Amino acid sequence: MTRLSRPHGPTNDLLRADMISDAVEYQEGRRDAGVLFLCDHASNALPAEYGSLGLPPAELERHIAFDIGAADVTRALARRFNAPALLTRYSRLLIDPNRGADDPTLVMRLSDGAVIPGNRHADAAEIARRVEQYWRPYRNAAAALVADMTTAADRPAAIVSLHSFTPVWRGNQRPWQIGLLWDSDPRLAGELLRELQRDPELRVGDNEPYDGALVGDTMYQLGTRQGHAHVLIEVRQDLIDTPAGAEAWAGKLTQPLANALANDKIASIEFFESRAGTGRRPTLQTRDVSTPGRIA
Numbered sequence: 001m002t003r004l005s006r007p008h009g010p011t012n013d014l015l016r017a018d019m020i021s022d023a024v025e026y027q028e029g030r031r032d033a034g035v036l037f038l039c040d041h042a043s044n045a046l047p048a049e050y051g052s053l054g055l056p057p058a059e060l061e062r063h064i065a066f067d068i069g070a071a072d073v074t075r076a077l078a079r080r081f082n083a084p085a086l087l088t089r090y091s092r093l094l095i096d097p098n099r100g101a102d103d104p105t106l107v108m109r110l111s112d113g114a115v116i117p118g119n120r121h122a123d124a125a126e127i128a129r130r131v132e133q134y135w136r137p138y139r140n141a142a143a144a145l146v147a148d149m150t151t152a153a154d155r156p157a158a159i160v161s162l163h164s165f166t167p168v169w170r171g172n173q174r175p176w177q178i179g180l181l182w183d184s185d186p187r188l189a190g191e192l193l194r195e196l197q198r199d200p201e202l203r204v205g206d207n208e209p210y211d212g213a214l215v216g217d218t219m220y221q222l223g224t225r226q227g228h229a230h231v232l233i234e235v236r237q238d239l240i241d242t243p244a245g246a247e248a249w250a251g252k253l254t255q256p257l258a259n260a261l262a263n264d265k266i267a268s269i270e271f272f273e274s275r276a277g278t279g280r281r282p283t284l285q286t287r288d289v290s291t292p293g294r295i296a
């Protein structure tokens with residue numbers, strides 16, 4: 001499925017094993033690019049043995065099944081940076097790659113008003129099976145890529161995760177075009193927020209429409225726990241639901257992201273204590289990003 005540019009070493013062995021899984025899509029890029037692009041909710045596909053999880057086809061076209069447009073933005077951005085991208089191949093309704101393996105919402109029985117019949121009787125053994133077959137290969141491949149890229153560039157790889165959000169949630173129109181989600185590491189999120197705010201036409205959510213502090217999610221595992229600079233970018237789905245829209249928004253993000261990635265602060269491993277579970281929601285306006293809360 002992929003050719004590895006550096007054929008030796010344990011990292012590549014791990015990478016190779018996980019890349020064989022059909023749970024991941026890998027888009028080739030320079031290992032020394034300094035940034036890895038991830039898309040946790042790239043696809044609404046399901047493995048044949050699961051059918052449609054008992055859902056009518058229209059439900060699988062909705063945001064509950066995947067992040068509409070996010071895969072196209074991810075691939076386009078990675079191409080612009082000559083960087084690798086890793087995407088999931090199956091729907092979050094099968095198992096959510098952006099939740100911890102012990103998270104109660106890992107396999108959803110109900111999502112935004114839709115009951116998922118194929119998950120109703122998913123017991124612990126079935127969930128464990130989905131973890132091993134579809135969740136762990138993606139997480140392992142992402143971790144191995146980050147390690148491999150860090151070696152290739154001789155500096156810690158930054159991680160950019162692309163998601164998309166539905167324009168209307170429970171009757172409320174969401175005003176942002178883009179949201180940046182982050183836990184406590186302000187290095188990349190802060191710089192990118194400042195860069196995006198140069199455009200007066202853009203309304204950028206700071207930890208909106210969701211809070212980025214979540215124990216066990218992909219950014220928690222790779223960023224918070226491993227000390228790699230990271231940011232999760234949410235783009236509103238109606239802006240990127242066509243290939244042309246996705247390409248245009250990848251274009252809008254490219255220069256601000258390149259400027260943010262040029263920041264020296266991201267080229268080191270630093271640990272920031274997670275806010276998850278504390279209820280604290282710091283904003284960059286009230287936080288001095290030049291003196292981060294370094295704990296290790």
Ligand SMILES: [Zn+2]
Nearest residue numbers: 041067163164
């Ligand atoms: Zn998502």
